[in-house]
Amino acid sequence: MKNNIRVQRAIKNITQAELADLIQVSRQTINTIESGKYVPSTVLALKMARVFDKPVEEIFELEDGD
């Protein structure tokens, strides 16, 4: 699973902390997801997609290992 949350944040020009607030998780959760340390739940993925106004598939992408 890779993601381009950093890019999407850049487009919207919001910080990790702001995104965390918007989807009601801790800042560290955003940070660790963003840096690929773990895969978020579908609820978080949908919330991010909603914030960024992009389909989930455009933010999260399956990789070979998955």
Added chain:
Amino acid sequence: MKNNIRVQRAIKNITQAELADLIQVSRQTINTIESGKYVPSTVLALKMARVFDKPVEEIFELEDGD
């Protein structure tokens, strides 16, 4: 989080066991997700979306509580 996995399975005419095989999880995992007992990871959501050839948003939907 609600989902319409059962409907999507019906459209493709596959069993829980077959879907489980296709996305490499146990049959129980499909069953419990399908019956709303828990929220799957984004990896599972993306895999299902791929199997059903539908965007994640069309299979999983956020609810008020989420």
Added chain:
DNA sequence: ACTAAATGTAAAGTATTTTTGATATAAATG
């Protein structure tokens, strides 16, 4: 260079997801 804001990281704990195995019920088919 100094400062403040943003990001990275770590440890410890809680909560949730997923698996496995077993069993039960329901639905479909001969």
Added chain:
DNA sequence: CATTTATATCAAAAATACTTTACATTTAGT
């Protein structure tokens, strides 16, 4: 009806997601 196939459920363990607190590092602006 009897048998097979599909779905539901349960309990316990393993794995993973998420929180909190706290501190270190990087980045950007002045």
